[in-house]
Amino acid sequence: MTENWRQRHTALLGALAASGELPHAWRSAFAAVPRHRFIPGDIWEQRSTCVPVTTGAAWWDLVYRDVPIVTQLDDGQSAGPGIATSSNSMPTMVARMLTALEVADGQRVLEIGTGSGWNAALLAARLGSQNVTTVEVDPVLAEKAAKVIKDAGYSPDVVWGDGARGWESGAPYDRIIATCSVRRVPCAWVRQTKPGGRILAPLAGDFWSGTLVRLDVGGDGVASGRFVGGARFMPMRSERPRSDAPVDSGTGRRGSTGGLPAETMAHLGFALYAGAKLPGVVMADGTPDGSYQMWLHDRNGSAATVTQGEVWQYGPRQLWDEATAVHKAYVNDGSPDSGDFGLTVSPGGQRLWLRSPDAPLD
Incomplete structure (x- = not known):
């Protein structure tokens, strides 16, 4: 099946471009960085449970479908309950987020959540490896990603650490992008972003499972911006939900x-x-x-x-x-759409607002 990947890859790029999710500015990066190089041999399809996909034809079919792929269960521990703990995001979402990041040549980017390494390699192809840093909390995943990224011909700085803290030694950054959901945007990310820079992250709440927020960072250490559509991602490991009280x-x-x-x-x-x-x-x-x-x-x-x-x-x-x-x-209140809502992050905390930063929702 390996001889067919170019045809599959071309078909996926064509579908992304036809849908409007893959603009010209990112087309060459996606063309140069095929998805399969960043997918391990053992993967799972997320249904009601995680279903293993290891055979040749099924593996290739899943890799080049526009769906997320589970790449790790139970934090890599054996004999666990089979809970997905790392994944390769669906190509449409990857393209959508990279487009929303609005990078320009020469800008430096910090990625939170290396995972399989595909997103970091795409950033490196677009901006140059020297302008990309990616941080991963799982040391095994970080090591594997560093290897496959290098094998693909790129050399961004792949570091092991808690993404909630950003990566201070490489700051400041023009852009920060997270590929795991957070309940609160860490102030460390705001501090490590240049004034005029941007943060793009999936935010998750209790009543809602996830949406992208795009924040512009001001010179006063405050970041503010609007939500830009739904996005379901695995939570940052430090923010996994706690156990609930039983219901009678x-x-x-x-x-x-x-x-x-x-x-x-x-x-x-x-x-x-x-x-x-x-x-x-x-x-x-x-x-x-x-x-x-x-x-x-x-x-x-x-x-x-x-x-x-x-x-x-x-x-x-x-x-x-x-x-x-x-x-x-x-x-x-007018049945506002998601784009009418926004978020402001400051040293004093995080505030959700409706229509204007001056109208917080409390």
Whole structure:
């Protein structure tokens, strides 16, 4: 199958370009850095569980599909529960984020989360290896990535460390890009970015699973900017969710949605709004049996499940009722889209705002 990679690679680039996700400025870098060189032999496809893909034809089919690929389970430990802990992002998302970073020749970039090394190699192909630093918290992944990047002909600075701290010895940077989600943008990233520079990171909250935020850094040590679309990434290792309190099923109370489709709660604009108004409430959704379902819980023993117009609420709080009340306020506020929201990061903390940095959502 190896003789077919060029055809597969060309087809993937053509699809990315046709979709508008791969602009001309990045086309040569993607052409020079084929994805398969950064994918290990043992990989998994993320479905309801992680399904191993190791055979020749299936491996090549997965590598050149526009999907994320799980490249590590259980932090590399054997006999674990099979939880994905590192992945190679879907090519559309890689291209979208690199485009949103808006790099220019000669600029220096810090990448948080080396992973397989593909993103770092793309940056090196575009900007020159001397202008790229990438930091990885897993020493085994860092070592493997450094090797495959070198084998591909690039030599960015691949370092082992906690990405939450950035990489001080290489600062300042013109751009910082994260390939893992964070709940709060570290102030270290702001300090290590030049005034006029940019930070691009997937931000994750409780009510919403992820969205990209693009921050411009001012000379006053404050970074501010808007959200630029959804983006689901694995969390930074230091920010993995803690265990939740158990829910007492004996407290179940049956009700209805009151005519409000549960799907409206999953709209990214509302999810951002609700994340500010319902701190600590977690939302998840999916179609495990073919029909849409939503789950809410507060990590302290309250929960709600919604399926085909039927609601069950558990524990001391009426989470569905609280969520519908916030949705009413959201509609009264003009039903803002995700691009109407923004974030400001300063030494004093992080603040989510709606339409203007002067209008924080508390």
